Amino acid sequence: MRYLLTFVVLSAVALSAPLSTGAQPRNDLSDFMRVKLKHSQKVLEGLVEGNFDVIAKNAQDLSLLSLAETWQVLQTPQYVEYSRKFRQAADQLANDAKNKNLDEATKTFNLVTNRCVECHKYVRDVRMASLD
Numbered sequence: 001m002r003y004l005l006t007f008v009v010l011s012a013v014a015l016s017a018p019l020s021t022g023a024q025p026r027n028d029l030s031d032f033m034r035v036k037l038k039h040s041q042k043v044l045e046g047l048v049e050g051n052f053d054v055i056a057k058n059a060q061d062l063s064l065l066s067l068a069e070t071w072q073v074l075q076t077p078q079y080v081e082y083s084r085k086f087r088q089a090a091d092q093l094a095n096d097a098k099n100k101n102l103d104e105a106t107k108t109f110n111l112v113t114n115r116c117v118e119c120h121k122y123v124r125d126v127r128m129a130s131l132d
């Protein structure tokens with residue numbers, strides 16, 4: 001039992017150690033990035049329930065996240081542009097919600113989702129290229 005406990009504690013320490021040499025420990029970045037998923041799920045919840053406050057709040061949070069230092073993982077003009085377009089879509093979504101326009105908000109949420117996917121595709125491509 002005691003050994004098991006030691007093992008669990010040591011594993012936890014090992015897992016929380018940074019895997020990359022960047023300034024950000026890997027798990028902090030991961031946690032930060034996962035928050036985006038939480039907010040998008042909340043937006044979807046707001047859309048299906050017709051709750052504009054929930055949509056607006058979470059869209060705003062998404063927009064703000066994209067300005068955080070932790071967000072700036074890649075220092076390329078493309079990454080900056082993907083971030084800008086993402087923020088624009090999130091801001092538009094917040095506005096649709098404030099205007100209580102559920103149809104527009106639903107469309108804009110699709111746009112936001114496209115922005116997530118586009119940037120992730122780009123980041124994967126860059127990672128693949130740097131492995132070559």
Ligand code: HEC
Nearest residue numbers: 030033034036037040073079082083086115116119120123
């Ligand atoms: C401008 C670029 C960009 C946009 C837009 C973007 N992401 Fe990310 N996302 C990243 C980067 C960079 C990572 C970290 C990838 C890595 O290090 O492997 C990441 C990681 C993630 C992760 C994985 C976290 C983990 O390691 O477990 C999730 C989940 C995620 N993003 C969700 C989203 C969602 C949902 C959206 C849209 C609402 C979104 N992202 C929009 C750049 C972006």
